[in-house]
Amino acid sequence: MTHLLEKDTPFVFSEDCIQAFQTLKKKLTKAPILIALNWDLPFELMCDASDFAIGAVLGQRQEKLFRPIHYASKTLTSAESNYTMTEKEMLAVV
Incomplete structure (x- = not known):
């Protein structure tokens, strides 16, 4: 997902981005x-x-x-x- 932060990069929330976001969300809501x-x-x-x-x-x-x-x-x-x-x-x- 970090590539979305680059200048002049079109915002395309791909399936890979969705998967990375779901993983991050899961990790941040469980221990620790x-x-x-x-x-x-x-x-x-x-x-x-x-x-x-x-x-x-x-x-x-x-x-x-x-x-x-x-x-x-x-x-x-x-x-x-x-x-x-x-x-x-x-x-x-x-």
């Missing part, structure tokens, strides 16, 4: 469900990067299980895609 943050617990930030996108998950451990508080992701611009993998992962932190 987002939790409210607890200022008394330490935070954990997990970041990842690829050649075309970055992502991060902020969460906390409750009863030894990681619980997500917030998800973030972004496709990279053409300039950002030239960054080293380390720079891309640091961009995910920001």
Whole structure:
């Protein structure tokens, strides 16, 4: 579905897009469900990067299980895609 975000791309919600949307909807409405943050617990930030996108998950451990508080992701611009993998992962932190 990310190709729909590109400039001058006609909006065609194909069968692949519908399937991706249904999968995303299913994943986001089942465990792990987002939790409210607890200022008394330490935070954990997990970041990842690829050649075309970055992502991060902020969460906390409750009863030894990681619980997500917030998800973030972004496709990279053409300039950002030239960054080293380390720079891309640091961009995910920001």
